[in-house]
Amino acid sequence: MHNPIIKGTLVRWKDDKGFGFIEPETASGTDSHTDVFIHVSQLRHMSRRPLEGDTIFFQIEHKPGGKLNAIEARIEGVEVKADANVEGQTRGKAKSRSKSTSKLKPKHGTPIGPILYRIGIMMVVLAIASFAYNRVIAPFLASSSASFFEQREAVAANDSLQLAQGSIQSGSVQKGTSQIAEAFKNRQSGLQVSSSGTISKILSDDNEGSRHQRFILRLSNGQTLLIAHNIDLAPRIAGIGVGDNVAFYGQYEFNNKGGVVHWTHRDPQGRHPGGWLKHKGQTYQ
Secondary structure (H helix, E strand, O other): OOOOOEEEEEEEEEOOOOEEEEEEOHHHOOOOOOOEEEEHHHHOOEOOOOOOOOEEEEEEEEOHHHOEEEEEEEEOOOOEOHHHHHHHHHHHHHHHHHHHHHHHOOOOOOOOHHHHHHHHHHHHHHHHHHHHHHHHHHHHHHHHHHHHHHHHHHHHHHHHHHHHHHHHHHHHHHHHHHHHHHHHHOOOOOEEEEEEEEEEEEOOOEOOOOOEEEEEEEOOOOOEEEEEEEOOOOOOOOOOOOOOEEEEEEEEEOOOOOOEEEOOOOOOOOOOOOOEEEEOOEEEO
16 A cells, blocks of 8 residues: 655654654644654755754654654755765666666576476475484484583684674774764764773663663763663663673764764664674673
């Protein structure tokens, strides 16, 4: 079914967190008493960040629990970024080339009968091999080598942890901190960043809209970051305290206090890079 474009007014906007709420117009065909949630990622192609009172054109995405999210949004009277136009033209050209290529293909392709026959033979062979493994080889290996594999897994896990720690110590943290400092200096937003810092202050949860666990991190260069961790989509970090070290990977948004990092979790819809937080050897995503 066609998803209509709806007009509304941005009645609330939290720039430090990168989201707000739109009040649809009464004539839009939606319940005008239900505000629509909008994330800054849906307006990344605009030439400026949104402000309260902006007129927004958008489509509605229905979420579980009756929540409404704005998608495919734009701000009335605000130009689209030049790079967004170039990207759209590139996609259009790619589609055009794809259509042209498909027209050149012959109407009658290679006969699929022999191909299906070979696939069938391969599936039979794989089924026989799987049966033999599960009934003969696997029980033998399980009974004779369980302790051996457990030791190998423990060694592999320890090696992976040491490699990860060595990688961080070898400069990845400093590189991430430098990237964040550069983004703050240039007032940039929407960047995927990774680094670590020490908790300097623990804030109360933000329960408006999606719930977020919040705390302030101080990076090695002295810059502070607000971490806004969505606990509707990812587990809460339990037992954190001032002075704890937390590593993170998420999306950076500029503000005058040093910036905000959110999207520290997986995207259930797979549209956004998955983020994470690490605290005392445990990963939260």
